[in-house]
Amino acid sequence: MSALLERLERHRWVWSALGVLILWAILSATTGRFSLHSLSGVAVSASFLTLVALGQMLVVTTGRGNIDLSIASVLTLSAYAGIIVAAGADARLPLALVAVVGIGLVTGAVNAVLVVLFRIPAIIATLATGYILATGTLIANRWAAGFSMSPFLKTLAAGRIEGVPVILIIALVAVALVGLLLRRTVYGRRLSAVGQNERAAALAGIHTGRVVASAFLASATLAAVTGMLLGAYVGGAFLEMGQPYLLQSLGAVVLGGSLIFGGSSTALGTLCGAFLLILIVTTMQIAGLPAGTQDIVQGLVVIAVLALAGGRAVSRRRALSPAAQPAEAAKP
């Protein structure tokens, strides 16, 4: 029994995966029309969310309550930039990609400098950069005349191979790569170490600044690329486009079982968390709940999951850490 609990503790993504299965089963049973096809619609939305949430997850992993609040603006601005620069031509796509990745890298770099060099809390630094970019989207909104898409981009975002959405494949590959990065590489170890105990990590010879900076760079870049793809998928860009991804990216990370205080994250969990969250939203839409209620439910879900997961972390700490308590209390 305790071995089982331990396994569950180590593979926290299982909970969200279970959630997805149960919710899907209930939906299929009650509506009778919730088929594999409708699930692929959910899969597309979840794939976009997964891409953004993977970046958010890396930032969360760095610990100290780090969160990237600028992703909503980065995503919106990139969607505009992708459309404006590509101007509907495949030939200009590389240029658009450069512009979009540039937006991500510059934002990420600014965030990283503010957080690492100036020691400004990540929430405030990214909140502020997000606001500055919001002005950028207002200006881009005036520039964006037509909404013609580059065909290739359209295929990437909305195409299917054998009925499987291309974007889902992209998301799965990204999940696999990030998962590998976290579990099997030197970088993954360093990231986890920094998130668990930054001071100990620095004393163990890790350049903590570089590790934290890389997470912010990755987060902003992933949000930027997702923004471009999302723009291609919905066939345009609009001002509030990135807004839902702020809470949802965090929700996916938390639902997936990554620790909000950092140090331990799971890419697979984030994928499951994204699916679960999108399923909940879809369920509410099918049930015909008004938009306001949907907001309320999403907010409640995130708080409830955190409150429960927070409790788990606390009880675990209580069970284990007293071994070290005398040391903590020992006075020189």
Added chain:
Amino acid sequence: MTAAYPAAQGAPAKAAGASAPHLRLAATGAHPDAPVARLTGICKAFGPTRANDGIDLVVAPGEVLGLVGGNGAGKSTLMRILCGVTRADAGSIEIRGISIETDIYDTTLAQTGGIRIVHQELSLCDNLSVAENFFLEAPEGARAAPGWRRLYRERARAALDEVFPGHGIAVDARIGHLQIGQRQMVEIVRAVTAPQVRLVILDEPTSSLGLERSRQLRAFIKARAAAGLSFIFISHKLQEVVDIAHRVLVLRNGRTAWSGPAAQASVAALVNAMGGPTEGAMQGRRAARAGIAEDAVEVVRLSGDIVVPLGRDVVLRAGEVVGLAGLEGSGQRELLHRLFDRPRGGISRKGGASFVSGDRQKEGVFPLWSVLSNIALGRLEGRAPLGLVHERTEREAARGAAEKLKLDPDRFDSPILDLSGGNQQKALVARALVGDAGTILFDDPTRGVDVAAKEDFYALIGQLSRGDGARPGRLVVWHSTEDIEFLECDRVLVFSGGCIVRELVGPEITEQAIVDASFAGAGALERDGTAGARGLADWLVDLAPFASLAAVFALMAWVNPLTVSMFGLELLLGPAIALVLVALAQMFVVGGSEIDLGVGAFAGLVNVLSATLLVDTPWLGVLALVAGVLAYGLIGATIQLRRIPAIVVTLGASFIWIGIGYTLQPTPGGAAPEWLSAAFAWTIAEVPATLILIAVAGLVALAIDRSPLGVVLRGFGNNAQAMTLGGWSPLRYAVVRYMVASLFALAAGLSLTAINTASDVNAGGPFTLISVAAVVMGGCALIGGMISPLGVVAGALTLALVGALLGALSVSTDYNAAVQGCLLLAMLVLRAFAERREARR
């Protein structure tokens, strides 16, 4: 708002949820002759470690009990149990003759029982003044009236004068501005002069006091004990213990090793009972080590300021074990860290360095990882980020290191926190061994480690430094708080006042020689008699928000002279009232070192509620608003109880606020209740209501902040652990903090309705960022504990004026967000620079 005050008024409120023993303890003179505390058969295990194993401890009234034992003997655990911080697994607790179940014995009961503990790291809030810290100890005398501090100022001054005549500490000085020795003095004085105190536990009270202060303290303890106060005196300085104690209790590996009258104890006998290393054994081990080769490589060279008293450079070579000694805080630890970080400024180091800290919780272990991962991290240094890690090779490397350390490889897969302190420390040393650094830096490595593990560690030091056939010798630099450990070293550098004052080599190293050298320059510790006085720079920082407000206002007046008229002022500043109120709400949350991302949305929701429900069905509207305030309290409770980040909870809450507002009113509209519009539409001597209300809001916030309640809230923002240990309820004050914030946000929402005479749930959203910006511009510290209500009002007004200024300069409103964001960042970056300069100074 005054209704919130009584919460801070006195012990009965402080100790909410009082149980029966609490009441009996509070009743005076329960059993005057009964022991102040009697612990019997106390057991406490942490995982595999039996920290306390059937210990008995009795303290009679007027008795000084000396408690000694090496690091890891169980003293700290026993004291934590006595103070109610840690719960005993077995045994019984009797306080002043009243037996209390170990299950319900907690910090509040210990406080009521008159038990106080002093250890220098935990119990003061360094953002508060000396007098305010005295208030936290004895809140009974405080009333929510101006001038309440006077009582505590006098009390603090009288108490300091009594214990440490000529202390030179200003009672209005912030603790953070005092030197470490002075803090320790405040801490000791506060505990021993607390009104209800019966038993004071002094944990290493003299570790950073000079000779004279230490003598004053001991004289005071003797006088107080004669008057009936009891003490537990814990010290590594055994001579002090023998001098001052009536009885001595010696602990060793969690058990009582010896207990008896101090008259029968001698330093030698105590050392023997502690079972730790003896001078002879340690010196013998050093003598048995091979000599250092003549041609050993120079690894570290110390020159510049740090060696001024010596007048020559100090060179450390491979193969040496070098100790860093001195009174605590004399510069040993700084040197260790400078050696580890990029060495510069007169200090040079060749090759890599590993750092092993004895403060395992903060500086050593990665709590989520297994033992193996914790060790293997040492191998990653210098590797490419995308390089793959293989568990098998890691296991092999770790096994080698673990064998040298007598750490069982079978435990590699256990979570690191399941290990005892000694084994955790072994894992950390193993981490240093699997790397290949030429220098190993130890920072008090035997802290909280049992005797056997210590022996293993000492034995390893020789092998580690001199090297063996397989690998060359390493330089070991060792900082310890136990002077006896320096006898293991080949060389000891003794620090005083940040410099090396003596170098002891080989046979010169004795405990006495180290102590003598440490005190040689100890006068320097208190050299700054004016410590705590505010400098000009502090005043400038405080004035910055008002100066920037004046500057922007002048600019505005220059662009448009109409600004200076009363009409112009109302037009410009009137709408800012909502922002001022939201910023004040945010300020209280920031004061607790949290950030509320939902405060703007909450103001927006109140805007909707007051323009719809409050107009149509007033009683329902009022009910909804009250529910909103309660919900905020619930948010505070959730964050505190579940220990989850405020950011995520308040972000989630912001969606809930907006969702509710949107459901109530999908499109902007509604109307303001008449009484509400009227409340914002009067004038006094031609000064419009909004301007007066802005001033009132600032003053109310100031009154709260300066009240006893405000002091408690700031105390929690700075040092929640100390507050909890002092018997204050973190839950209650988290709820109070969020409810105070919600009241200001509520007022903001109402003002929006009154001024716009309509509502829009999205109206509040932008306020979240601007409120944070205003709080930062107002001079509050984002790490909590430092708030300045009037500064925040000035900051909010400045930001509002900046918006108007942009308008006057005909800049598109599209740029407002960017300008505000840039201002906030510029402010924070400037402050970071200022802090860096401060730190350098």
